[in-house]
Amino acid sequence: MFFKIKSHTFGFLFVSPPFQPPSTILLCVTYPSSEHAGIVLSCGRLRLFRDLQRERRESSPMSLSKLGLAGRRAFHAAAPRAARILCLDNIDPVCVDIFQERGHHADVKNKLSVEQLHGIIGNYDGMVIRSATKATPDLLAKATNMKVIGRAGVGIDNIDVAEATRKGVLVMNTPGGNTVSTAQLAISLLCSAARRIPEADISMKAGKWERKKFMGQELKGKTIAIVGCGRIGQMVAKWAQGFDMEVIGFDPALPKDAAAELGIQLMDLPDVWAKADFITLHTPLTPDTQDLVNDESIAQMKDGVIIVNCARGGIINEDALLKALNSGKVASAALDVYSSEPPPESSRELLQHPRLVCTPHLGASTEEAQVNVARDVAVQMCDTLEGKAYTGVVNVSYMAVANEPAMQPYMILAERIGKMQAQISSSKVVKVGLRTYGGKAANIEANSARQVILATVMKGLLQYTKECKTAPSLINSPFLSKEMGIETSIDDKIHAVLVNSPYTNVITVDITLEDGETHSISGSVFGEEPNLVQIDNHRSFPAFKPEGTIVMFRNEDRAGVVLQVLQELEAAEVNVGRLNVGRQEGELALTIMGIDGEITPDVMSKLGALSAVREVSVANLSA
Numbered sequence: 001m002f003f004k005i006k007s008h009t010f011g012f013l014f015v016s017p018p019f020q021p022p023s024t025i026l027l028c029v030t031y032p033s034s035e036h037a038g039i040v041l042s043c044g045r046l047r048l049f050r051d052l053q054r055e056r057r058e059s060s061p062m063s064l065s066k067l068g069l070a071g072r073r074a075f076h077a078a079a080p081r082a083a084r085i086l087c088l089d090n091i092d093p094v095c096v097d098i099f100q101e102r103g104h105h106a107d108v109k110n111k112l113s114v115e116q117l118h119g120i121i122g123n124y125d126g127m128v129i130r131s132a133t134k135a136t137p138d139l140l141a142k143a144t145n146m147k148v149i150g151r152a153g154v155g156i157d158n159i160d161v162a163e164a165t166r167k168g169v170l171v172m173n174t175p176g177g178n179t180v181s182t183a184q185l186a187i188s189l190l191c192s193a194a195r196r197i198p199e200a201d202i203s204m205k206a207g208k209w210e211r212k213k214f215m216g217q218e219l220k221g222k223t224i225a226i227v228g229c230g231r232i233g234q235m236v237a238k239w240a241q242g243f244d245m246e247v248i249g250f251d252p253a254l255p256k257d258a259a260a261e262l263g264i265q266l267m268d269l270p271d272v273w274a275k276a277d278f279i280t281l282h283t284p285l286t287p288d289t290q291d292l293v294n295d296e297s298i299a300q301m302k303d304g305v306i307i308v309n310c311a312r313g314g315i316i317n318e319d320a321l322l323k324a325l326n327s328g329k330v331a332s333a334a335l336d337v338y339s340s341e342p343p344p345e346s347s348r349e350l351l352q353h354p355r356l357v358c359t360p361h362l363g364a365s366t367e368e369a370q371v372n373v374a375r376d377v378a379v380q381m382c383d384t385l386e387g388k389a390y391t392g393v394v395n396v397s398y399m400a401v402a403n404e405p406a407m408q409p410y411m412i413l414a415e416r417i418g419k420m421q422a423q424i425s426s427s428k429v430v431k432v433g434l435r436t437y438g439g440k441a442a443n444i445e446a447n448s449a450r451q452v453i454l455a456t457v458m459k460g461l462l463q464y465t466k467e468c469k470t471a472p473s474l475i476n477s478p479f480l481s482k483e484m485g486i487e488t489s490i491d492d493k494i495h496a497v498l499v500n501s502p503y504t505n506v507i508t509v510d511i512t513l514e515d516g517e518t519h520s521i522s523g524s525v526f527g528e529e530p531n532l533v534q535i536d537n538h539r540s541f542p543a544f545k546p547e548g549t550i551v552m553f554r555n556e557d558r559a560g561v562v563l564q565v566l567q568e569l570e571a572a573e574v575n576v577g578r579l580n581v582g583r584q585e586g587e588l589a590l591t592i593m594g595i596d597g598e599i600t601p602d603v604m605s606k607l608g609a610l611s612a613v614r615e616v617s618v619a620n621l622s623a
């Protein structure tokens with residue numbers, strides 16, 4: 001292989017792509033300007049570069065900074081060094097201190113109307129909220145600079161996560177910081193309901209002394225059901241065991257043996273309802289948990305059951321609960337959360353029910369929990385805005401992998417293959433299949449790496465898909481692809497043509513067009529340098545750097561055909577900087593050239609009109 005050639009006039013010239021010395025070569029130096037467009041032709045016969053690619057390059061002079069960091073670029077380049085953060089919902093001051101220490105600007109606004117919030121949200125790169133602010137599609141539409149929403153707490157049901165994802169906004173929460181406080185409130189409410197403390201308190205304050213009226217019950221020996229055995233549920237389980245309660249539970253994500261180690265006997269919901277003396281809810285509010293406690297489930301419960309909800313309003317159907325309290329089926333209930341907060345006037349009957357204990361969403365309202373979540377959210381958001389870590393991100397699982405330096409060349413390659421696939425396709429792409437193979441510094445066969453690569457391919461592809469109305473990013477491209485009905489898949493098998501190839505890593509992107517046509521492009525990273533190594537089933541395809549504007553066509557493999565193309569380009573003052581030809585016995589050749597600047601549709605039609613040339617396409621692969 002030639003990498004550089006000594007020239008008396010120019011010193012060392014780097015040869016790019018690396019050039020395998022054939023029997024005869026003709027070397028000429030051209031000027032990369034339109035003034036000298038086509039000067040290569042004046043040197044006469046051009047010996048075409050062929051079969052260069054099947055050689056591994058273990059090192060490359062190209063640096064990552066020269067390549068540009070695709071992953072970081074996708075999220076951070078647009079973020080200013082000093083981000084502007086809006087802190088809402090009475091967040092603890094430690095949050096602002098951390099943003100300021102880290103060189104960011106934080107504004108605290110605790111009394112904004114929805115209109116006022118809509119008016120200013122566009123100025124901010126980040127927003128910190130608790131449960132009061134609703135991140136609705138309307139708000140997100142106005143949050144044109146938003147990069148990350150930080151929930152200082154656990155529940156994200158007040159954030160339209162799908163819409164945030166579509167807009168390329170990361171959503172993060174801070175689970176853990178308020179676990180102890182919320183579990184403590186759940187146990188407090190349990191005890192309050194079991195011993196009727198609030199009722200007795202009201203009676204005493206009314207000047208009464210009613211010792212017989214408030215008979216309660218012991219927790220010892222009773223069965224408590226934990227629905228949702230995550231952080232809070234597990235802590236409640238541990239403390240309930242301290243009261244000598246028998247703990248049963250339901251959580252589809254918790255393995256049975258892990259539950260057994262925690263002393264929780266897992267069972268299906270109908271058994272949970274039937275066996276429990278006390279039920280405490282600790283799931284997020286999701287379509288699965290909405291109205292989980294309803295007329296039907298209450299009917300399956302023991303008479304006199306006590307229900308506690310410190311998780312989310314909406315998990316209990318409030319009408320069903322009121323009926324059950326009135327009938328005595330539910331002996332008492334304790335609520336910290338409501339389907340609408342603050343609860344409307346229509347909830348009065350429930351809230352004033354003598355056997356309902358209620359608190360105004362206080363689970364996380366302790367000094368300790370508020371400092372914890374405010375500190376965690378600020379650190380997490382700073383780390384993310386600075387591209388250092390992605391802790392707590394709930395809507396995109398692969399950001400940390402996308403940020404690894406070793407992934408950057410693969411992401412550049414993936415994005416450019418995606419761009420190329422979209423631009424050379426004659427109709428809409430309906431399916432995209434990814435195959436990855438090998439990798440050294442980065443294991444591109446790992447599931448998370450494949451997700452990053454696929455998202456990056458789709459980011460590039462959607463940029464050139466006219467049906468895509470939202471700017472694609474690493475964050476939203478999987479979501480947008482799904483929304484646009486583009487089916488994506490990951491396959492383990494290497495492309496048939498590349499079996500036994502010497503490449504140590506390969507990314508292949510197979511696409512299917514709406515008319516059923518299929519295309520495949522493979523690339524490989526040599527050292528840190530992305531290269532295209534395969535297009536469709538073309539054997540002996542020359543490695544080609546996917547950069548700048550490239551023109552590609554199939555042509556009859558005979559003297560003068562490429563020359564005709566070059567002459568057309570010369571006439572249009574288009575300078576050809578790179579040119580490779582892949583040949584295949586008895587078939588059309590595949591010519592790929594890198595040109596300076598743009599090529600007009602008119603010139604493209606002229607190339608297309610050449611009788612020995614077929615399927616001319618152009619792709620802009622600039623960063």
Ligand SMILES: NC(=O)C1=CN([C@@H]2O[C@H](COP(=O)(O)OP(=O)(O)OC[C@H]3O[C@@H](n4cnc5c(N)ncnc54)[C@H](O)[C@@H]3O)[C@@H](O)[C@H]2O)C=CC1
Pocket residue numbers: 153154155156175176178179182227228229230231232233250251252253254282283284285286288289310311312336337361362363364365
């Ligand atoms: N009242 C308050 O101030 C607070 C309320 N919360 C609420 O508590 C919830 C739980 O918080 P953490 O324990 O920290 O979250 P977590 O994520 O650690 O635990 C939630 C558990 O619920 C389980 N789950 C999900 N869907 C389920 C279903 N359909 N049935 C049964 N289990 C299901 C999950 O597998 C997970 O184990 C939060 O989502 C939030 O809504 C959290 C903090 C404070």
Ligand SMILES: O=C(O)C(=O)COP(=O)(O)O
Pocket residue numbers: 130131132152153154155156178361362363364365
């Ligand atoms: O963390 C949660 O999910 C909570 O519900 C706490 O809500 P808050 O931050 O106190 O409004």
